[in-house]
Amino acid sequence: MRFDLDDDQRALADTVDSLVARRGDLRAAIEAGYDTALWRTLCDQIGVAGLAIPEEYGGAGCTYVESHVVLERLGATLTPSPLLGSAVLTAQAVLAAAPPADRERLLPDLAAGRSLGALAWADAAGRWRADGSDVTARPTGSGWTLTGTATLVLDGADADLLLVVAGTRTGVGLFEVSPDATGVTRDVTPALDPTLRFATLTFRGARASALSTDAAPALRRVRDVAAIAVTALQVGAAQRCLDLTVAHLRDRVQFGRPLGSFQALKHRVADLFVEVETARSMSWAAAWAAAHDPDDLPLRAALAKAWCSDAFTHVAAETIQLHGGIAITWEHDAHLYFKRAHATAQLFGAAREHRRRLLEYV
The missing domain is CATH 1.20.140.10 (Butyryl-CoA Dehydrogenase, subunit A, domain 3)
Incomplete structure (x- = not known):
């Protein structure tokens, strides 16, 4: 078997290279967090945020490989963008764990780049564990409440869609919480790599809804x-x-x-x-x-x-x-x-x- 890009994937890589060469400014993007105009163009003209999202949910219906091609090209230029945190990590979590109704509700905006998603998961030691996190979820009469802290949350300070990995009495679940909910605190975490944006999210009895209670x-x-x-x-x-x-x-x-x-x-x-x-x-x-x-x-x-x-x-x-x-x-x-x-x-x-x-x- 020969692993290589096909003609369409090469054209995708060349298009991303050309756009970043014409529009990208690495030092300015670092100062701003990321170039919002460039991200908007990547989403509107190339559809990078929706490449790995099925057409039924507003995406391009490609495979993950196409997103991989774009990530490699953006990696070459160190271009800061929400592609990893929002279009890959958050979108893949929704696809893998959420029921169809929640996929239909959440994915179209992620695919279009209109929504910026973040997945709060890593524990205090910086581990992304499949068996839980440092956040716990407790059932209430009308939903769930979250308590605990998640570290190294990609794009967590600016996201308008927050998903949280939290432990329950029966296992591990995936929860959605409003960034503006009472009991949610978001603190920017300085990073060694200035092209990556991290945040620490703290939850103190924040109200949340469950996308899955068996998310392992x-x-x-x-x-x-x-x-x-x-x-x-x-x-x-x-x-x-x-x-x-x-x-x-x-x-x-x-x-x-x-x-x-x-x-x-x-x-x-x-x-x-x-x-x-x-x-x-x-x-x-x-x-x-x-x-x-x-x-x-x-x-x-x-x-x-x-x-x-x-x-x-x-x-x-x-x-x-x-x-x-x-x-x-x-x-x-x-x-x-x-x-x-x-x-x-x-x-x-x-x-x-x-x-x-x-x-x-x-």
């Missing part, structure tokens, strides 16, 4: 898809690091010769090329499993997240080393890729956690 199987899938989505960001950024490094070694002259002509540096760049290509193969294989092979999804997700996290961390570090002094200046983007590498290495499970998961398949 759905959450396992959502966690795997989220980990695979992060690998797309990592692969795109690792490829851009490699491209920047090769260009620098070709153009930078030292001792009367281009740096790239030195054999030792050629060997180091060749090793980086192997790491990037292997990471891309594992990431795409995992994306294919997310779209077509649910039985193979957990294994592929663990393999891809472990490998891509380590590979991108090494490539980003070598990018700084091979660029020399310019790479540690604010004006150059190398430090931003280095921060992205270390941040995404922890997001939805560190490499060691996913390698531990692989023991389940031995």
Whole structure:
């Protein structure tokens, strides 16, 4: 089997590249949180938020692979956007756990980019557990109340749709709560990677409605898809690091010769090329499993997240080393890729956690 993009997927990637090149401004987007005009254009003209949402719920009816393609292209440019937190994580949680009536109510606005969703899940240790969280849900006469704290909530400070993973007396559930509800506090969490936006959400008896009270199987899938989505960001950024490094070694002259002509540096760049290509193969294989092979999804997700996290961390570090002094200046983007590498290495499970998961398949 040959894993490669088809003509439509290549056209999608090229369109996203072209739009971001014309409209994107990374430093301005970091200051603003994300470029709302660019996000609106990505949603209106390309439909990126609805790619993996079925047509019956207002989406494009594509597979997850198409969203993966867009994530990789946005990862290459470090473009801040709600795609991961809203269009992938929140939308996949609704698709996996919510009943049809709630899907019909929630997904069309997410697919169009009119609504910004956030999934409150990670516990105080930064773990996305399928068996619960640090939030507990208690039944009341007319619904549920939530108490506890969720950390590392992507886009949680600005979302108008909040979903919360909470433990119940019988297991784990997925709940919807209004961002403006009494008892909900949202605090921005400073991040190592300035292109990612996190928040800490605290619930003190906040009223909520249940989308599912038996969400563990759905959450396992959502966690795997989220980990695979992060690998797309990592692969795109690792490829851009490699491209920047090769260009620098070709153009930078030292001792009367281009740096790239030195054999030792050629060997180091060749090793980086192997790491990037292997990471891309594992990431795409995992994306294919997310779209077509649910039985193979957990294994592929663990393999891809472990490998891509380590590979991108090494490539980003070598990018700084091979660029020399310019790479540690604010004006150059190398430090931003280095921060992205270390941040995404922890997001939805560190490499060691996913390698531990692989023991389940031995």
